[in-house]
Amino acid sequence: MKERLERGKAVTRQIREDLRRRVEEALRCAAAAGDLKLPLFPTVTIEVPREKDHGDYATAVALGMARTEKRAPREIAEKIVRHLPKDGVGISRIEIAGPGFINFFLAHDWLHDVLRLVQAMGSAYGQTEHGAGKKVQVEFVSANPTGPLNVVNARAAAVGDTLVRILAASGYDAHREFYINDAGNQVARFGLSVEARLRELVGQKVQFPADGYPGEYVRDLARKVLERDGEVLLGLNQEERVRRLAEFGVREMVKDQKALLARYGVEYEVWFSEKSLRDEGAAEKVVEVLQGRGYTYEKDGAVWFKSTIFGDDKDRVLVKSNGEFTYLVPDIAYHWNKYDRGFETVIDLLGPDHHGYIDRLRAAVEAGGYDPRSLEVIIVQMVRLIRGGRPVRISKRAGEFVTMEELLDEVGKDAARFFFLMRSADSHLDFDLDLARVQGNENPVYYVQYAHARICSILQEAEKRGVAFPDPAEVDLTPLATPEEVELMKKIAALPEEIIEAAEAREPHRLTVYARDLATLFHSFYTECRVLGAEPGLTAARLVLVDCTRIVLRNVLELLGISAPERM
RNA sequence: GCGCCCGUAGCUCAGGGGAUAGAGCAAGGGACUUCUAAUCCCUGUGUCGCAGGUUCGAUUCCUGCCGGGCGCACCA
Incomplete structure (x- = not known):
């Protein structure tokens, strides 16, 4: 062929x-x-x-x-x-x-064609037009801007980001989005917390709010703002001061989250502000529309959404008896907004505590006149950190680390992402911190990266010895005949389909399995087959094979958001 | 009580309507004058939680049960 x-x-x-x-x-x-x-x-x-x-x-x-x-x-x-x-x-x-x-x-001819294709496509090998440009949005992390990101956020970030990468590689027009909950109750409480810390700093006696945010980072924020314009703030009335501090705090937290996620290799196309939706009256609009369609009723002074007619197990409050919107309303507005921006498939990654949320969200999508099947939800399950063979107690008071930043400091981006992507998102994950830090054979990240480094080393050595890299279009690949060579070629050939399947199943973890399998096949090949110093025809064919393996490893690692070192 | 996730080797987990169920770790034994031994090769383990059902065929799909985790707010 x-x-x-x-x-x-x-x-x-x-x-x-x-x-x-x-x-x-x-x-x-x-x-x-x-x-x-x-x-x-x-x-x-x-x-x-x-x-x-x-x-x-x-x-x-x-x-x-x-x-x-x-x-x-x-x-x-x-x-x-x-x-x-x-x-x-x-x-x-x-x-x-x-x-x-x-x-x-x-x-084996078809495998030879594959190698030539890999050479011709390079970093684009693995990409297909399977998705035909369909617009897909993946929303993930969307953590409250009132505190630092935690390890489940880190897991969701790895899963969501790689999902977008494999969707894009499969020919979808895929977008990452982070929904900032920068409005509502928790932001107000956050503002009060910063305000209390600020006044503490200047020696005022204050009662820290009972439902406030106790973390040390709140004090840090207060210190920062005090330096910057403490005098002005302290001169304002309390309500105004709290409002400004909330705004300041949110801005700082979002900035930190952005920076941390960027360090983790995640760049969102859109950071979507809940406040912006509220400011343009989208919440009121949602209630009006639902009322207009007869999907609401009033009871106990509150406005309820008849979500049960769309399969939810109970009706939900939209407007509380005190006149405030529940969190559901802006969420509905946000989801309608997604569809109005032309997304045909909307994927939400939610934490395990939000699975009860799926039915009402889907009900809202349907009530808005959109296809409820186009909303997909992936539940990202909990993470247990294991150190010294036992779970790390997640206790804020004991000061045991729980934040994403601390995790990255301890194990690094590559290990963190790889470990989170080793398991399917919907199963609980034990994250072995000791294993993730090992720079050795037990650590699967290094195993895969080492394969890449080894290949680079061969190619460098070839150059040093003056062995020219053959023209892939001309080279005779029939000498590639050992079982190790054939298996390696087959694995290389499988990449594009693996990516499509992982994208369709919304299971990015399949790629880590693939990466490990490929590395294993390469390491076996390496042991059995010499590249340099074989007869020239064989060396030429093996150089092509080895270089194709390098390309594929690099492409897979790129999809996983993990570096492909040339030397280790 | 209802809902969601999980139950597969000693541990952590993949897999999945088909022909002998896999990997890594852990345990033991081998392999470096050679392109990186952060590697490779060999050795053992399974009532695929239990019970029914659908099927030519179920570990896989369906139902029920048992066990573990997590949810079930006019919090987000």
């Missing part, structure tokens, strides 16, 4: 489709020849067998056809194989195995 690989499409999908087409054609031919009855046309799926002894690809169609054909599956499989068209990807061997599987063993 010379130059038949399309760039915008996952290579392994093209192979799979080719095989499926040919099996379907074989079924038709067999029926026409009277070998099969074919009362109804079966769905042909081409799968990758778990055992590699079972071929590169396999299909179980014959198994499902036994009943309608009134014949043994193996016999049916034989008929299919007999009529299989010869065109398309080269097949070196076909076997009928087990209860009636058809196993395909492919000739």
